[in-house]
Amino acid sequence: MPAILKASILFLAILLIYWIATYNKLISLKNKTKQTFSGIDIQLKKRWDLIPQLVATVKGYAKHESDILLSITNARQAAQNAPSQSPERFQNEERISLQTPQIIAISEQYPDLKANKQFLNLQRNLTEIEAQIAASRRSYNAATLQRNNLIETFPSNIIASIHKQKTADFFSTNKSERNNVTL
Numbered sequence: 001m002p003a004i005l006k007a008s009i010l011f012l013a014i015l016l017i018y019w020i021a022t023y024n025k026l027i028s029l030k031n032k033t034k035q036t037f038s039g040i041d042i043q044l045k046k047r048w049d050l051i052p053q054l055v056a057t058v059k060g061y062a063k064h065e066s067d068i069l070l071s072i073t074n075a076r077q078a079a080q081n082a083p084s085q086s087p088e089r090f091q092n093e094e095r096i097s098l099q100t101p102q103i104i105a106i107s108e109q110y111p112d113l114k115a116n117k118q119f120l121n122l123q124r125n126l127t128e129i130e131a132q133i134a135a136s137r138r139s140y141n142a143a144t145l146q147r148n149n150l151i152e153t154f155p156s157n158i159i160a161s162i163h164k165q166k167t168a169d170f171f172s173t174n175k176s177e178r179n180n181v182t183l
Contacts, residue, residue, distance in 0.1 A: 022159045029147035033168055036140040037085055043133040051076050054122045061113040062106050072099040137171045144168045
């Protein structure tokens with residue numbers, strides 16, 4: 001067998017092994033991204049379930065704060081109806097993240113509410129859930145970064161393109177969410 005034929009076969013074998021390894025890595029990272037988003041989804045569901053209780057508790061004390069309460073309720077509904085991992089879903093979740101601390105800030109104006117045991121329990125649960133959401137977001141964004149890097153870098157981008165692999169959006173905060181809560 002001529003040396004050029006052996007070299008060609010070896011080259012094709014290495015190329016095939018690289019192709020298979022890269023494709024498997026793309027699928028693995030795609031699944032990891034889905035799994036980490038599922039972790040966010042679980043925490044968001046807990047927050048969605050907590051919001052009506054929090055709104056109902058605050059509503060009894062803060063009748064003229066209805067704009068914030070209505071806005072967070074609408075954002076919750078829109079987030080529930082948006083497709084999973086869609087930009088619309090991310091935007092509505094950001095609205096909830098931005099407005100939820102406003103409900104807590106309302107309690108500062110109402111000493112009776114601030115002392116209410118149910119409100120304090122809801123506030124504690126919300127704080128815990130928000131911390132878990134933040135941790136889940138970091139995990140999702142790390143998986144998304146790893147996947148997006150593989151999809152966008154050469155030569156794996158060729159394989160990703162042929163197999164129609166697309167980059168995923170990061171779960172990030174908007175500029176207004178980085179500001180202090182104001183009423």
